Amino acid sequence: NAGVMQNPRHLVRRRGQEARLRCSPMKGHSHVYWYRQLPEEGLKFMVYLQKENIIDESGMPKERFSAEFPKEGPSILRIQQVVRGDSAAYFCASSPIQGLDIQYFGAGTRLSVL
Amino acid sequence: GENVEQHPSTLSVQEGDSAVIKCTYSDSASNYFPWYKQELGKGPQLIIDIRSNVGEKKDQRIAVTLNKTAKHFSLHITETQPEDSAVYFCAASIGSSGSARQLTFGSGTQLTVLP
Numbered sequence: 663n664a665g666v667m668q669n670p671r672h673l674v675r676r677r678g679q680e681a682r683l684r685c686s687p688m689k690g691h692s693h694v695y696w697y698r699q700l701p702e703e704g705l706k707f708m709v710y711l712q713k714e715n716i717i718d719e720s721g722m723p724k725e726r727f728s729a730e731f732p733k734e735g736p737s738i739l740r741i742q743q744v745v746r747g748d749s750a751a752y753f754c755a756s757s758p759i760q761g762l763d764i765q766y767f768g769a770g771t772r773l774s775v776l
Numbered sequence: 777g778e779n780v781e782q783h784p785s786t787l788s789v790q791e792g793d794s795a796v797i798k799c800t801y802s803d804s805a806s807n808y809f810p811w812y813k814q815e816l817g818k819g820p821q822l823i824i825d826i827r828s829n830v831g832e833k834k835d836q837r838i839a840v841t842l843n844k845t846a847k848h849f850s851l852h853i854t855e856t857q858p859e860d861s862a863v864y865f866c867a868a869s870i871g872s873s874g875s876a877r878q879l880t881f882g883s884g885t886q887l888t889v890l891p
Contacts, residue, residue: 704780704882705865707879721878763877765879770818
């Protein structure tokens with residue numbers, strides 16, 4: 663079984679550009695979480711989504727960040743007008759219906775803002 | 777909100793020795809405590825977890841203990857091997873058993889096993 667797939671693995675953007683990070687959950691999983699990891703720190707929760715629904719976005723910055731998980735296709739984390747402080751590793755995790763508290767992580771997208 | 781403190785930040789042990797990593801949490805309502813191992817350039821991998829109705833759980837060379845009264849939990853790795861070298865994260869969360877929940881992570885422990 664394929665695990666949680668994230669792409670791209672590395673993304674370089676200049677200040678002011680947009681970044682789009684994609685996450686395909688494990689087969690059969692319909693719940694997705696996004697976390698951000700700054701250098702030398704632990705992961706910080708950003709948002710939790712089910713198909714076509716945002717369930718908890720309490721960790722999302724109020725501006726420039728958005729997330730979606732459409733009926734078809736991967737979950738997308740979108741960062742508009744990126745700034746240097748957005749440079750981080752962004753991880754996606756997914757959960758099965760049976761065992762929603764267990765989260766399986768992808769390999770992450772490392773965003774560098776120049 | 778929940779806050780998780782993790783110690784030590786770095787830990788070096790000789791191959792074959794044991795390693796212990798400790799975490800404390802602030803919210804007494806937390807009831808699920810997973811541990812993740814993260815190797816360089818990879819995502820966190822779940823290695824063991826424990827729920828608040830259990831005091832200890834073991835899986836081969838790895839064990840986790842939970843003290844709800846003191847609000848702390850620990851990861852124990854016995855007979856360490858070089859491939860155990862990685863960053864280990866503890867996490868805590870609140871929610872009903874089997875329900876979706878956000879994880880609050882500790883800041884990580886870089887474990888180095890010296891051959």
